[in-house]
Amino acid sequence: MADAVEQNGHAENGDVPEIELIIRASTIDGRRKGACLFCQEYFMELYLLAELKTISLKVTTVDMQKPPPDFRTNFEATPPPILIDRGMAILENEKIERHIMKSVPGGHNLFVQDKEVATLIENLYTKFKMYVRKFESPDTKESQQPLLSHLERINDFLGKRATRFLTGDTMSCFDCELMPRLQHIRIGAKAFRKFEIPTTFTHLWNYMANMYELEAFIQSCPADQDIISHIKNQLGLKTTARIELETPVYTTAIPVLAES
Structure with missing residues (x-):
C-alpha cells in the first residue's frame, strides 16, 4: 500500500x-x-x-x-x-x-485507571504549543513559565511515586501518551525557543532515560528533523534551518543531571 x-x-x-x-x-x-x-x-x-x-x-x-x-x-x-x-x-x-x-x-x-495521572499529563502539549507559537518574540521567564511549571509538576509527581513509569513499574497507556509529547518538547522547544528541560528535574530525566531504553519507544520514535518539521507545519512557523538536507538524528542521550 x-x-x-x-x-x-x-x-x-x-x-x-x-x-x-x-x-x-x-x-x-x-x-x-x-x-x-x-x-x-x-x-x-x-x-x-x-x-x-x-x-x-x-x-x-x-x-x-x-x-x-x-x-x-x-x-x-x-x-x-x-x-x-x-x-x-x-x-x-x-x-x-x-x-x-x-x-x-x-x-x-x-489501560489502567488513574485519575491523578490523567489530570497530571493533560494539557502539557497545549502549553508547549502556546510557548513555541511565540518563538519570534523575546523569550522571557514569564513566557516559559506555564510549560516549565507543568514539567516541574510531572517531575515532582515522579519523585513522589518513586516508580519506573507513571502508574507503576510496568508501562501503561499514560506512558505511551506522555513520552512522545516529552520528546516533541525536548526537540521542538530547543529548536524554536532554545529552551531545554532543566537538569534539576532529575526524576523527569530518569523517567525519560527509562523510556529511551525501550524498543517500543526506539522503534516508534521519529527523527529530530521530522519533529521540527511537524511542529513547523502544524503551527505555521517559518525557519531558515535546512532540515530537509540533514541526515536524520534521533536524540536519546541524557544530559549530566544536577544534584537533586
Whole structure:
C-alpha cells in the first residue's frame, strides 16, 4: 500500500491476530516514520503487545502528500493513524484507543485507571504549543513559565511515586501518551525557543532515560528533523534551518543531571 513498510514479527503463533497500523510518513522524505503524536502513541501500545506475543504487528507508513492509489480508494482523505484488525478498519483516534483496550488481545492491561495521572499529563502539549507559537518574540521567564511549571509538576509527581513509569513499574497507556509529547518538547522547544528541560528535574530525566531504553519507544520514535518539521507545519512557523538536507538524528542521550 505505502512507500515504506516496517514489520514487527514478534508473534510466531499463527493463532494470534495480525494488526496493521497505518501511520503518517515523514513530511521530509515521505518514507520514514513521521512525527504524528497519535501514530507514535498507538505504535508504542501495539508494539508492547507484540512483544508479549498476543498479536503480530505490521506498521505501514503513508505519505499523505502523495497517498498511493489503493490508500485513496480504501480511505479517501482519511489521515492516519488507521488500525486494521482482521480486515476491519478503525479510523478515528478515540475508536482506535477503545479498540486496543477492548478488542486487541492483552490491550486491556495497558489501560489502567488513574485519575491523578490523567489530570497530571493533560494539557502539557497545549502549553508547549502556546510557548513555541511565540518563538519570534523575546523569550522571557514569564513566557516559559506555564510549560516549565507543568514539567516541574510531572517531575515532582515522579519523585513522589518513586516508580519506573507513571502508574507503576510496568508501562501503561499514560506512558505511551506522555513520552512522545516529552520528546516533541525536548526537540521542538530547543529548536524554536532554545529552551531545554532543566537538569534539576532529575526524576523527569530518569523517567525519560527509562523510556529511551525501550524498543517500543526506539522503534516508534521519529527523527529530530521530522519533529521540527511537524511542529513547523502544524503551527505555521517559518525557519531558515535546512532540515530537509540533514541526515536524520534521533536524540536519546541524557544530559549530566544536577544534584537533586
